[in-house]
Structures are given as structure tokens and as C-alpha cells.
Amino acid sequence: MSYQVIARKYRPATFADITAQEHITRTIQNSLRMGRLGHGYIFSGLRGVGKTTAARVFAKAVNCQRIIDDPEYLRMVTEPCGECESCRDFDAGTSLNIAEFDAASNNSVDDIRMLRENVRYGPQKGRYRVYIIDEVHMLSIAAFNAFLKTLEEPPAHAIFIFATTELHKIPATIASRCQRFNFKRIPLQDIQKQLQTICDAEEISVEPDALQLVGRKAQGSMRDAQSILDQVIAFSFDRESDGAISYTKVAELLNYIDDDHFFAVTDAVLDSNPANMIDTAQFIIQNGYDEQDFLEKLIEHLRNLLMVQNLRSTRLVERPDAVRERYLQDASRFSPETVMQMIDLLLHTSKELKFQFEYRFRFELALLKLIDIATVKVVTAPAHEPASGQQKKKPVLNR
Structure with missing residues (x-):
């Protein structure tokens, strides 16, 4: 037997196996328990968060013979049993009660007309025929319009589940006739x-x-x-x-740039050391790292500093414990205003690099400007002369 990739081998087979989408699986299971199933559902969210998987488990559950025949199992478990004939047919890919369509390649009016013709026929086994339409936002406007009447007055045996990564592209006339479930980004x-x-x-x-x-x-x-x-x-x-x-x-x-290089940037800013900043820029360039990617990760680095400054905690910093401790130490050395100005500069530069020439020089110049931002903050701050005999302290960027 050929190798099966991890994403398919460990694909969830029950509602309980679906990660971080409890608000959706709980609602669907309660609908099954109460017998209050809708005829149209829209599953929206980021790619790879479980939309199509949840649709398949749902389709499997509505025709599971044990859920239909055993009220106690329906009330206490509400999961496809995986043992009845309907579940076995689904697992083998031979169930006639579940149909999947890829709207990216079947997006014409003729494709929807063919679907409407098939909807008229009831299920051979079980209670429902379930139609899962993936990437539904790829349907043409004419195809959506052709589908509207069927969705408004569907046969009692039909359930439509639309999966999409771009909810805003679905016409309001379609969305208003469906129950909408937004899948969360997985923590x-x-x-x-x-x-x-x-x-x-x-x-x-x-x-x-x-x-x-x-x-x-x-x-x-x-x-x-x-x-x-x-x-x-x-x-x-x-x-x-x-x-x-x-x-x-x-x-x-993954060609991952270690966190030490981002701390090297902020250290160079704190020390007003352009030579070290240029060394860091040259390391990125000479080792074949993408400048655009580095700037995006540097923005995330500054975002982490900003979160620590505002929360006095690293709970929103997704890093190992040793790196979190370093964020705690460095956060107090900058002011939030300085960090936000540096982020604004990097966001602007990141946009420019996509469309401008001489991106190497622009990349180096952006890093040097970070020092300039921090230096201006120190120079314009109110100066206080030290008392006689006291040593003048190095300015700290926390005001």
C-alpha cells in the first residue's frame, strides 16, 4: 500500500477529534440531539482549520444508523459510530448519500443545473443526502442565482454545506438562507x-x-x-x-531566522550602533534569507515587545520560555511610542520592497532609520543635568 501523508492519515473522524472548534461541533451535536437540522450551512475560515473535515463528519453523523435508532446513544454520545453500514460506506468512499463538489473547477450554471437535477432524488439509505460544496466563493454570479431557488425551497432530504475561505464573496441572498459558522484560527x-x-x-x-x-x-x-x-x-x-x-x-x-538576530537589531537601536546594525543586515543578505520575510518577522518581534509593555506579561508571546524572559527584560528599555514608530516604518518599507528596485539598499536603510527614530526620542526628551559629583547616566528609551 502506498504511503499516506500525515494530514490524511490523522484526519479527524469524529466531532471530538476536531481541534479548537468546540463552538461549532457543540452546536451541530445539539442540533442532532434536538432534531433541528437546517438545510443550508456555510463553514468559513482560514485554510486547514477543519471546515471540510467538519462537513464530512456532520454528513456521516446525520445518516449514522446507530444515531437514528438508539436514542440513548444520540443523547449521550452523538458521534458517528463508524460501525453501521452507512458509516462503513462513507469510510470506503462508496456512500451515495454524500456528494462533494469543487466549486473552483465546477463553477458554471450548467454544473449547478446538474446539481439541482440530482437533488430531486432522495437517499437510498438513511435520512439525508448531503452536498458538500468546497470553495463555494468560486461560483459565478449566474451559478449562485441558478442555485438560489433550490436553496430557498430545498427537498426535505437535502442538506447543503458550503465551505469557503472568503465569506465576503458569497452573495447576501445565499448567505442569508444558511446558518453561518466561522472556524477559528487554531492556537x-x-x-x-x-x-x-x-x-x-x-x-x-x-x-x-x-x-x-x-x-x-x-x-x-x-x-x-x-x-x-x-x-x-x-x-x-x-x-x-x-x-x-x-x-x-x-x-x-524552514530557513528560519533565529530570534537572536531580531534581538541584535533592537540591541543596536538601544546602543545607537549603526555598525552592528549593518552587520546584521549583511548576515541576512549574505546567507540568502529573504529581506521581506525578515522585515515581517522583525515587525512580529516589535509587536511582542509592545504586548509585553502593555500587558506586563508574556502570555501573548509565542516563544520558548528563555526567549520570553528576554522580552521581559528588553520591553522596559523602550517606550511604547518608539516601538510603534519603528513598526510604522517597517510596515511602510515592507510594502515598498514588493514594488521597488534596489531593495537591498532600502532594506539596509530601513534598519538604520530604526536607530534614528530612537535617537530622536532621546534627544528631544527633557534634559536634566546631573548634580555636582554625580556621573551622567546613559539614556534609557522608556520615557
């Missing part, structure tokens, strides 16, 4: 926990900081995290070792 700790579970099941040794780095790279998408983990496992394989996944190997694969 880093939940992604890290799920990846650790997968590594344990695969008997792979891994460092927690390595999984945290994978989770941060995924930016809230579980599928992205699992795909990256597949790459990391292959990259870490070594015939002479146990293939353990280390932070160093993950950083090498």
Missing part, C-alpha cells in the same frame, strides 16, 4: 499538542521547541502544520541516527 498550543500526539503514534522522538517552530510556521492552520511535519520527518531521517527531530534541523529546513 499554537493546540497545534503543538496534536503534532506531539502524531509523533508519539509514529514513534518519532522530537524536541518540544521544534514542534513549536512548526506550529508557528503554520500560522494557525493544522493541515499546514501536518504537511510541514511530513517534510521535517523526511529531512531529519539519518541512517546513522534515530532520526530524532531537533530544533536545529527544523530551523535549517
Whole structure:
């Protein structure tokens, strides 16, 4: 049998397995218990957060024979049993009661007309025929209009589930006829926990900081995290070792810029040291890192400082404990106004780099301007002459 990628092998089969979307799974399960199922649903959210997976579990549950026949199981469990004929057909991909359409490649009026013709026929087994339409925002306006009447007065046996990453592109006439569920970005700790579970099941040794780095790279998408983990496992394989996944190997694969380089930038700002700032810029350029990516991560670094300054805590900083401690130490050395001005400069420069030439010079110039911003704040601050015999102190950027 061919290899099955992690994202498919560990795809959730029950509502309980879906990560960080309890507000949606609870609502759907309560609807099943109460027998109050709608005919149209819109699942929206970031890629890879469980929209299509939740739609499949829902479609599996509405026709699960045990849920239909066993009131106690329906009330206490409300999960597809995986053992009845309907569930087995679904798992084998032979169920005629569930149809999936990709609106990206089937977005014409003729495709919707064919779907409308099929909707008329009831289920062969179970209670419902479920139609899952992925990337529904890709339908043309004419296709949406052709579908409107069917959605407004659907057959009693039909349930439509629309999945989309761009809710704003769905016409209001369609959205108003459906129940809308917004899937959340998956928190880093939940992604890290799920990846650790997968590594344990695969008997792979891994460092927690390595999984945290994978989770941060995924930016809230579980599928992205699992795909990256597949790459990391292959990259870490070594015939002479146990293939353990280390932070160093993950950083090498992902071309990750270590936090030390971002602290080097803020240290150069604090020390008013342009030579060190240029050295950091040259390290990024000469080692083949992307300048745009570095600026985006530097903005995140300054954002972390800003969060610590305002919250007096690192609870919103997604970094290892040692790095969090360093943020606590450095946050008091800047003023929030200075940090926000530096962020504004970097945001502007980041936009310019996408469309301008001489991006190397613009990148270096932006880093040097950070020193200028901080220096101006110190120069314009009220000066207080030290008393006689006292040593003049170095200005600290916290006012």
C-alpha cells in the first residue's frame, strides 16, 4: 500500500477529534440531539482549520444508523459510530448519500443545473443526502442565482454545506438562507499538542521547541502544520541516527531566522550602533534569507515587545520560555511610542520592497532609520543635568 501523508492519515473522524472548534461541533451535536437540522450551512475560515473535515463528519453523523435508532446513544454520545453500514460506506468512499463538489473547477450554471437535477432524488439509505460544496466563493454570479431557488425551497432530504475561505464573496441572498459558522484560527498550543500526539503514534522522538517552530510556521492552520511535519520527518531521517527531530534541523529546513538576530537589531537601536546594525543586515543578505520575510518577522518581534509593555506579561508571546524572559527584560528599555514608530516604518518599507528596485539598499536603510527614530526620542526628551559629583547616566528609551 502506498504511503499516506500525515494530514490524511490523522484526519479527524469524529466531532471530538476536531481541534479548537468546540463552538461549532457543540452546536451541530445539539442540533442532532434536538432534531433541528437546517438545510443550508456555510463553514468559513482560514485554510486547514477543519471546515471540510467538519462537513464530512456532520454528513456521516446525520445518516449514522446507530444515531437514528438508539436514542440513548444520540443523547449521550452523538458521534458517528463508524460501525453501521452507512458509516462503513462513507469510510470506503462508496456512500451515495454524500456528494462533494469543487466549486473552483465546477463553477458554471450548467454544473449547478446538474446539481439541482440530482437533488430531486432522495437517499437510498438513511435520512439525508448531503452536498458538500468546497470553495463555494468560486461560483459565478449566474451559478449562485441558478442555485438560489433550490436553496430557498430545498427537498426535505437535502442538506447543503458550503465551505469557503472568503465569506465576503458569497452573495447576501445565499448567505442569508444558511446558518453561518466561522472556524477559528487554531492556537499554537493546540497545534503543538496534536503534532506531539502524531509523533508519539509514529514513534518519532522530537524536541518540544521544534514542534513549536512548526506550529508557528503554520500560522494557525493544522493541515499546514501536518504537511510541514511530513517534510521535517523526511529531512531529519539519518541512517546513522534515530532520526530524532531537533530544533536545529527544523530551523535549517524552514530557513528560519533565529530570534537572536531580531534581538541584535533592537540591541543596536538601544546602543545607537549603526555598525552592528549593518552587520546584521549583511548576515541576512549574505546567507540568502529573504529581506521581506525578515522585515515581517522583525515587525512580529516589535509587536511582542509592545504586548509585553502593555500587558506586563508574556502570555501573548509565542516563544520558548528563555526567549520570553528576554522580552521581559528588553520591553522596559523602550517606550511604547518608539516601538510603534519603528513598526510604522517597517510596515511602510515592507510594502515598498514588493514594488521597488534596489531593495537591498532600502532594506539596509530601513534598519538604520530604526536607530534614528530612537535617537530622536532621546534627544528631544527633557534634559536634566546631573548634580555636582554625580556621573551622567546613559539614556534609557522608556520615557
